[in-house]
Amino acid sequence: MKLYLKSVTVLCLATGTAHAGGIDRSGQSVDVLFEDGRYLEFSAVSVSPDLTGEARAPFANGTGSGDIAPSYFRYGAAYKADINDNWSYALILDEPFGADVDYPLGTGYFASTSDAEFTSQALTGLLRYKDDSGFSVYGGLRIQSVEANASVNFVRPVGPPLFYSADADVHYGVGYVAGVAYEKPEIALRVSLTYNSEISHSVDTVENVIGVGSLSTSTEFETPQSVNLEFQTGVAADTLLFGGVRWVDWSDFALDPSLYQTVTGGSALLSYEEDVVTYTLGIGRRLNENWSVAASLAYEENTQNLFTNLGPADGQESISLAAIYSQGNYEITTGLRYIRIGNTTTGVSGTPAANFDDNDAIALGFKVAYRF
Template sequence: MNKAAMAAGLLALGASGASAGDIERSTQSVAILFEEGRYAEVNLGFAMPDVRGTVGGLDSGNMAGDFATFSLGYKQPLGPDMDVALIIDQPIGADVDYGPGSYPLAGTEAELRSNAVTALLRYKLQNNVSVYGGLRAQSVKGKAHILFDIYDPGTGDFVATTDYNLETNTDYSLGYIVGVAWEKPEIAARVSLTYNSAIDHTLTGDETGTNPVFGDRSSRSEFDTTIPQSLSLEFQSGIAADTLLFGSIRWVEWSEFLIDPANYQFYFPDVPLVAYRSNRTTYTLGLGRKFSDSWSGAITASYEPSTGELTGNLGPNDGFKSIGIGATYTRDAMKITGGVRYVKLGGATTRGVEADFDDNEAVAVGMRVAYNF
């Protein structure tokens, strides 16, 4: 059953680029705490989104760049009732590139990067209950180059192009994790509820802007942004010999996430650089199966409902549906898992440009190498 559970690791593979605004690249799972003995893992992922929109007959081209992700994890017992774990991952990220052409945002680029180190401690209580918690140290930085053509609303004639640039420092901040779990090892059953706190960052940004009508502006100023809090319910249970049912429900308070520096507000009032009006809940359900001592596999399906609201031009999707498959090969203490995931992205209409983004998709692949010792 443990090998079927390992194949269920697809839940964390290839998940990038398929959550609110395409910026969440780690689900911040604490599943590593429940591995047996000393355990280490390396995860690699690669996502290939295809996101295109149109406005006034003009095509944006694929504005979402391919990207890679990685994470490392290590877990060790500190006795019969206590475990510690260390996780290194990339909680959020963005790669936006509107290629050359006649689309109003042609030439626009944006990049968001983060890294996090999470230290966790788990303590086992009676009746198969355990509690856990820890700290997350996180860094974020970003840059953006926004080109936006302005047209006369009456005549439709071209007026001017706004050229806006932002580059921030790297800011470091702390958050925390708390959770509780219940297990029944005889049937590989486990339910865990994990709370990840919001992490506030104060970024210093160098901003420059050029517009023939509104003038040129440059400044170095501070602005705040919040990586939002989340609540995750993860579960699994054996339902037949060598067969595992697993899944999760994850809520993230994306309405608290905002990037809207001062100079950007001057050139683009009431259209934040990045903002979400609604929180998001993502549902995942999967089935894992052990086929032999060496091979096991899993299939997963995920769903994030659309909100129907306008989105930003740097993340023009609204919800998604996905399906993924994975397989694990076990040899002695080593397990190698590979997975692929297809994501159907929800259509959206963007703020400002009011372009329609429909029929978009992404393919993500991932690999995990794990070792028990």
């Protein structure tokens, strides 16, 4: 049961982070460490959001934003191998954080033609020690690159419209991962607790405001620390219960270049008032020696806070379905997830500006794995 269902569990959890709280995209799982023997996987997720809003007074009340969230593609890869009976290691490549917002032209919306993109890539190296009682400890380093750009064209409640742009260079930062786990293979039980440190970045940024001028600065921010609690356990023959809780320290994250703060009276391009906790619960079932299936639910609380116009997504509810086909040393896994995005109010300079209601997204995941 463990061999067939493990990959289903991983893909359900992976697609479960698509369009999650803040700008979370990968979930930073370390489940590959618990694969048997030598193992290699490649994964990809395609996400198609439908995110529209409607302006409220005093911002052209009732004007629609159009769909502001382009579809995006996320990939990942991982390799795990044993050193001896007690020691093993893994390498994980993922895109942990990301955002892409593009307000269409010609809508009459107060933020029309504004756009922003934030991308990241991370390579994580982990080393694990497991004793004979089933307990293990693991840890390692993560090197992460980030890059961002934005063009903000906002009509404001007071003063002239804002025409602002920023272009930030690629920057690399280093953080760490530490965790502990317990396994009992005879009942397919595993519980793991993983801490991901914040990673500091100081990004060279060129800002420009029409009518004010340009400024070359260094924008400092941290991608947030997080904790993942993940579990799985057999509940009947060929049946697995799995889930997890992920906490991310988004309240300490702020992308706030100097010139943008100056011309907006201290606002950030992208920030969040509260941390985000994501809950996931699912069940997997082995159908025969080749096929297994799984389903999971995920939930994030709607905070009802005021969000920036470059990040209008407050909470979510979702359902994921996944299936795995195994033949010899190969496994092919697919997963589908439907996300209902929480209703969100955005603001400009602290003034409520728009309501983003009844939005959703669909994520399709695919993974190919090979056991040596």
